[in-house]
Amino acid sequence: MTAPTQADPAQAYAQFLEALAEADEYAAIDVASRLLDARVPAERVLLDLVAPAQAEVGERWARNEWSVAQEHAATHISERVVAAVAAQANPRPTRGRVVVACMDGEWHALPPRLVAEVLRLRGWQVTFLGASVPAAHLVSYLHRHDAHAVALACALPMRLPHAHRMIEACRRSDVPVVVGGRGFGDDGRWARTLGVAWAPDAPTAADLVADERALRRVRPAELPHLADDEYAGLVKRRGELIDSALADLRERVPAVEHYTPAQLDSTISDLGYIVDFLAAALYVDDDSLFTDFVDWLAQILSSRGVPSGAVGLTLGHYHRLLRDFPRAGRFLALGKARVAARRDTVRG
Secondary structure, eight states, X not given: OOOOOSSOHHHHHHHHHHHHHTTOHHHHHHXXXXXXXXXOOHHHHIIIIIHHHHHHHHHHHHTTSSOXXXXXXXXXXXXXXHHHHHHHHOOOOOSOEEEEEEOTTOOOOHHHHHHHHHHHHTTOEEEEEESOOOHHHHHHHHHHSOOSEEEEEOOOGXXXXXXXXXXXXXXXXXXXXXXXXXXXXXXXXXXXXXXXXXXXXXXXXXXXXXXXXXXXXXXXOOOGGGGGOHHHHHHHTHHHHHHHHHHHHHHHOXXXXXXXXXXXXXXXXXXXXXXXXXXXHHHHTOHHHHHHHHHHHHHHHHHTTOOTHHHHHHXXXXXXXXXXXXXXXXXXXXXXXXXHHHHHHHHO
């Protein structure tokens, strides 16, 4: 692989992505290092090279062009590149401590790692706690260390109820919070629902952290709809719903009986994700959270040869079981309509 000749991350992007595709850690680090040697700011290398390449890695997995193993290998290499860039830049802290972490149950650690490094490059003393940090452990850490702010990441909207509890736990420790990630919506609308400052990208997060007044100047959470207890009731019935949906699929889709253990585990996971995304949609009272997930799931399954009609069967089954849950029933009906529209589009 030849070295990039331009001091521009955009020009080096193709070579970097090729290194990820070939699982060539040394070539990937070399691309980033040469940009730094050419005096490209480390922040640009992280945000204009590593971040878009990693987004493409995720898209290739979603399109079933890359296996899970390929995606994991590429992500690991990207993490190594971030570490190499951080080591070469090696800034010294001149400002207070910021704690960066993923929500409990959230394993997509690279995006918040990029935020952590951008904060570090801007002079903050950063503690990166990594993936899936339990709220109690985070609060314990905050009690032991004086933190200026906490930055929390969430990539999956189904984690929003956990995110809210984590945000409130930080606030009880009197530490302001900024959140980011697709889990809060592309426009941050669910962050506003939960009453927390939201940043669409690492530079905005860094600007917010530097403005404590803006961090604390947020409206309270708006969750009056939780009084109907649909969210709590659905969470309690999660296991029952999954078991019933699996039994229904076995009865109505004969091929399920011949699934391999791996296929069966994947199916059970998908049945659980449907319940979890439905619960999160109930929590923030936004049907688009659920219907967007249904669209995504149908697309993922179709790319892997699973008819989207299987999703429609499960949505219908859940709808029948949850007839006493009016909001959940409405969301499920909208999801079924999305699946039907997708099926009609494919046939057309």
